Amino acid sequence: REETLLEIANQVALTLADKNILPNYEYIINTGEKAAILQLSDWHYGIEINNPWNTYNPEIAKDRILKLRTRVYDICKANDVKYLYISNLGDLISGRIHETIRLQNRIDVITQSLHVAQMLVELMAWFSQYFTVRYISTTDNHSRLEPKKELSLDLESLTRVIDPLIKLQIENLQLKQQCGEVEFIDSPYGPDIATFDVFGYKIGAVHGHKDSPKAVVNNVSLMTRANYDLILTAHLHHFSCDEQHN
Numbered sequence: 001r002e003e004t005l006l007e008i009a010n011q012v013a014l015t016l017a018d019k020n021i022l023p024n025y026e027y028i029i030n031t032g033e034k035a036a037i038l039q040l041s042d043w044h045y046g047i048e049i050n051n052p053w054n055t056y057n058p059e060i061a062k063d064r065i066l067k068l069r070t071r072v073y074d075i076c077k078a079n080d081v082k083y084l085y086i087s088n089l090g091d092l093i094s095g096r097i098h099e100t101i102r103l104q105n106r107i108d109v110i111t112q113s114l115h116v117a118q119m120l121v122e123l124m125a126w127f128s129q130y131f132t133v134r135y136i137s138t139t140d141n142h143s144r145l146e147p148k149k150e151l152s153l154d155l156e157s158l159t160r161v162i163d164p165l166i167k168l169q170i171e172n173l174q175l176k177q178q179c180g181e182v183e184f185i186d187s188p189y190g191p192d193i194a195t196f197d198v199f200g201y202k203i204g205a206v207h208g209h210k211d212s213p214k215a216v217v218n219n220v221s222l223m224t225r226a227n228y229d230l231i232l233t234a235h236l237h238h239f240s241c242d243e244q245h246n
Helices: 002-016 058-078 099-104 109-127 159-175 216-224
Strands: 034-040 049-051 054-056 081-088 132-137 182-184 194-198 201-205 230-232
Touching (some): 002 109, 002 159, 034 058, 054 058, 058 081, 081 109, 081 201, 132 159, 159 182, 201 216, 216 230
Parallel strands (some): 034 081, 201 230
Antiparallel strands (some): 194 201
């Protein structure tokens, strides 16, 4: 049951609160009045791949996250950023939606979820030393509890456990004065469509498993009855961008 998973997650959060997965180090920041969006997606944390085309495992994932943290900081510092929007578009865990994925996983999906939540907490706590952090997320496909897509319910997803766990840990760190300002943004359209405003620009975000890049603008705009300046999507594991009607 979801309530039981949340109880377990809360207990683990208190246990992990004083233990960092990612190493920490200090910078001196110069902030301005600008904003940046950090889109996180498709870590597939927990899987182990070793073939002629790719090598990936939890240790490599952590190393890449650290490199990303430094790169984001450098860009934000160079551009006098004050507000950092972290958009978690999902598939951060490998999950178990296919038998082949389950066999390639080095760690189980519960541990995957707990580690991902902890790393997100550490990222946000670290960034909050220098920026006002605003966090929003969407559901995905690799976090679903039911492997068979046609039998899966959208709300039966481990992403719904990860976010409460993150919020609990952030609040715990703030009580200890080990974390700065972190705001959690709720979307009025449910867990699979995120929306937020940045200096008057309207942003939409989805994981992308229910849309194609060509259809996502129309789909999100029509479903929410709104026009967007930017729509973020993930899922496809490569960079692409497009523009429609200016």
